[in-house]
Amino acid sequence: MSTIQENKNIRLSQWSAFTKAKCPRCRVGNTFSGPTYGFKVQQMNEFCPHCKLKFEREPGYFYVAMFVSYAMNVAEMVTVSVAAYIFGLKLDYENLWYFVALLFGTTLVFSPFNYRYSRMILLYWLSPGLNYEPERSKNN
Numbered sequence: 001m002s003t004i005q006e007n008k009n010i011r012l013s014q015w016s017a018f019t020k021a022k023c024p025r026c027r028v029g030n031t032f033s034g035p036t037y038g039f040k041v042q043q044m045n046e047f048c049p050h051c052k053l054k055f056e057r058e059p060g061y062f063y064v065a066m067f068v069s070y071a072m073n074v075a076e077m078v079t080v081s082v083a084a085y086i087f088g089l090k091l092d093y094e095n096l097w098y099f100v101a102l103l104f105g106t107t108l109v110f111s112p113f114n115y116r117y118s119r120m121i122l123l124y125w126l127s128p129g130l131n132y133e134p135e136r137s138k139n140n
């Protein structure tokens with residue numbers, strides 16, 4: 001067996017597949033086309049290019065990702081606010097607009113990340129019946 005084939009047969013761990021935005025069923029196909037951050041807009045593939053899993057399992061399936069994204073956004077805002085306070089931005093009325101600008105910037109910077117990983121969290125951990133099937137990761 002050549003090294004290229006051996007490398008393709010290495011199974012990704014769940015966390016590794018999650019961070020690389022691989023299909024939750026085969027962990028080979030990419031869930032998104034395009035990078036998270038870049039000039040090319042990221043788009044979610046309709047089907048897994050490897051195992052043909054339809055990612056939108058039912059109509060309106062990704063509305064739930066909106067709630068996940070909301071929770072991620074709140075967590076990021078709280079983290080950034082606490083960090084700003086620790087690094088010296090006092091919680092005064094005069095600093096109100098600094099905090100507003102900081103949180104608005106945080107939301108903008110993290111929105112591509114939240115878009116991608118809210119859907120990945122939904123696919124990996126909030127979808128009953130959608131599990132890793134190692135036999136699907138083999139080359140057809």
Ligand SMILES: [Zn+2]
Pocket residue numbers: 023024025026027028029048049050051052053
């Ligand atoms: Zn797949």
